[in-house]
Amino acid sequence: MTQAVPLKLFNSLTRQLEAFEPVHPGEARVYSCGPTVYNYPHIGNMRAYVFADVLGRTLSFKGYRLTHVINITDVGHLTDDADAGEDKLEKAAKDRAQSIWDIAQHYTEAYWADVRALNIREPAQWSIATQYVPQMIEFAQSIADRHCYELPSGLYFDVTTVADYGRLARTATDASEAEGESRIDPVDGKRHPADFAIWRKTPEGEKRQMEWDSPWGRGAPGWHLECSVMSGRLLGFPFDIHTGGIDHREIHHPNEIAQNQAFCCTNGLDVPANSGARIWMHNNFLVERSGKMSKSSGEFLRLQLLIDKGYHPLAYRLMCLQAHYRGELEFSWDGLGAALTRLKRMVMAVQPLQHAEGCVGAKVLPLIARFDAALSDDLNTPVALTVLDETLALKKVDAGEKRAAIAALDAVLGLGLLTLDRTDLRIRPSAATITETEIEAILVRRKAARAAKDFATSDALRDELAAQGVEAMDGDPLGWDWKLGA
Numbered sequence: 039m040t041q042a043v044p045l046k047l048f049n050s051l052t053r054q055l056e057a058f059e060p061v062h063p064g065e066a067r068v069y070s071c072g073p074t075v076y077n078y079p080h081i082g083n084m085r086a087y088v089f090a091d092v093l094g095r096t097l098s099f100k101g102y103r104l105t106h107v108i109n110i111t112d113v114g115h116l117t118d119d120a121d122a123g124e125d126k127l128e129k130a131a132k133d134r135a136q137s138i139w140d141i142a143q144h145y146t147e148a149y150w151a152d153v154r155a156l157n158i159r160e161p162a163q164w165s166i167a168t169q170y171v172p173q174m175i176e177f178a179q180s181i182a183d184r185h186c187y188e189l190p191s192g193l194y195f196d197v198t199t200v201a202d203y204g205r206l207a208r209t210a211t212d213a214s215e216a217e218g219e220s221r222i223d224p225v226d227g228k229r230h231p232a233d234f235a236i237w238r239k240t241p242e243g244e245k246r247q248m249e250w251d252s253p254w255g256r257g258a259p260g261w262h263l264e265c266s267v268m269s270g271r272l273l274g275f276p277f278d279i280h281t282g283g284i285d286h287r288e289i290h291h292p293n294e295i296a297q298n299q300a301f302c303c304t305n306g307l308d309v310p311a312n313s314g315a316r317i318w319m320h321n322n323f324l325v326e327r328s329g330k331m332s333k334s335s336g337e338f339l340r341l342q343l344l345i346d347k348g349y350h351p352l353a354y355r356l357m358c359l360q361a362h363y364r365g366e367l368e369f370s371w372d373g374l375g376a377a378l379t380r381l382k383r384m385v386m387a388v389q390p391l392q393h394a395e396g397c398v399g400a401k402v403l404p405l406i407a408r409f410d411a412a413l414s415d416d417l418n419t420p421v422a423l424t425v426l427d428e429t430l431a432l433k434k435v436d437a438g439e440k441r442a443a444i445a446a447l448d449a450v451l452g453l454g455l456l457t458l459d460r461t462d463l464r465i466r467p468s469a470a471t472i473t474e475t476e477i478e479a480i481l482v483r484r485k486a487a488r489a490a491k492d493f494a495t496s497d498a499l500r501d502e503l504a505a506q507g508v509e510a511m512d513g514d515p516l517g518w519d520w521k522l523g524a
Contacts, residue, residue: 043414050318051206051310066102069269071282074111075145076126081339082324086283089321089363091158095450096413106161107272112142112168113248115261119289121235138247152341155351157452165268174259174267175252178236181300189227193237193254200299201306207288234293235260262293275302280315287320326369348467348522353378359419387430388455396438405429409447470522472506
């Protein structure tokens with residue numbers, strides 16, 4: 039559905055809203071930094087992919103032919119983002135005494151399961167880093183003479199050989215955002231603190247599970263190299279939009295940009311396309327005050343943990359949409375519960391329309407125009423959700439027309455409103471021992487006791503349910519009879 043309102047997006051490189059003008063007319067080419075598959079993704083990681091999914095859906099909504107690529111990092115990412123420590127996959131394999139290939143496959147599948155659970159659309163291509171190592175070596179060879187130097191530990195990129203290094207992170211001009219460079223650990227022989235590894239040699243006497251021969255010795259590519267190679271190969275330089283978490287803005291993406299400049303022989307970043315992408319977009323952090331967002335915390339917050347506690351994964355997607363992608367989002371169980379309640383209301387409002395047929399008509403066009411305007415304002419999903427709520431609440435409008443309007447809006451928001459049933463949102467916590475059949479049987483007895491004004495029996499049955507973690511929802515405006523406590 040093409041709309042007239044021009045799409046404006048915040049470009050992290052220029053720090054301003056810019057009209058989206060595709061490099062190739064009618065197309066939108068997007069690259070998103072994907073996961074490093076050494077562990078399960080936490081829900082903060084998944085916020086980045088909900089954001090990228092909404093971006094892609096918005097571009098489709100506005101009529102562009104979308105090509106979206108997400109990479110899978112199965113080699114090269116060190117335990118510190120700034121070229122320090124061990125390779126995350128190698129370390130995980132060593133710690134767990136498993137094949138690095140098995141570990142990468144297991145956690146890739148886990149990530150894809152979360153993608154499906156959150157109704158994130160499949161990209162045009164998943165690019166797997168280890169499948170592009172020959173191209174990475176070729177890329178590095180093409181820039182080595184002019185931009186790199188060799189040390190015993192590997193091949194390093196000299197950041198002074200490109201113009202405006204670090205502009206994305208504002209390392210030189212914005213002291214409040216300069217912490218990225220302070221995190222770069224020294225490496226013996228580096229010419230400049232910000233120089234980074236293009237190729238890391240396997241230390242003498244060691245053997246990695248993932249290593250390849252190269253002109254600089256046997257070893258593995260640097261983390262930053264893979265994204266430059268895969269985005270350029272699959273989308274062509276310059277492409278339209280590069281997305282990632284705000285943590286990538288400080289080191290990883292500036293290093294990508296430097297590589298892109300070197301490879302494309304471009305000049306300064308006053309011309310954003312010289313960076314390899316016309317627009318760089320970053321979602322902000324998901325904040326969780328207990329500290330369980332970190333994977334080092336033990337039972338960190340995975341999507342599966344939310345499901346195990348009885349929350350439908352699309353309630354988390356809705357929670358993400360309720361905040362603007364560039365703002366911090368604080369996670370709380372109460373907030374997730376409120377999002378689930380809002381999702382229930384939406385699903386119940388749509389259910390009477392499930393079999394209605396029709397198309398978007400004049401009565402709903404003003405709402406769709408407002409929805410489009412919200413999305414066109416840098417993906418303002420909180421406002422777009424209020425327009426969806428208004429559409430769901432419409433009275434005196436043809437059911438088919440209303441359903442068609444909701445379908446158009448939900449095609450962007452991705453909440454699955456036309457396929458969900460209210461019973462889908464009732465997820466039994468993994469710790470619950472009572473069955474749904476037993477709950478319903480007790481509720482039938484309790485309803486009969488209340489009808490007979492036998493309140494003593496009614497209260498006793500309510501207490502019996504409560505003792506097993508079930509809350510009877512008396513007077514619930516949503517019409518939900520009970521819920522299992524998390």
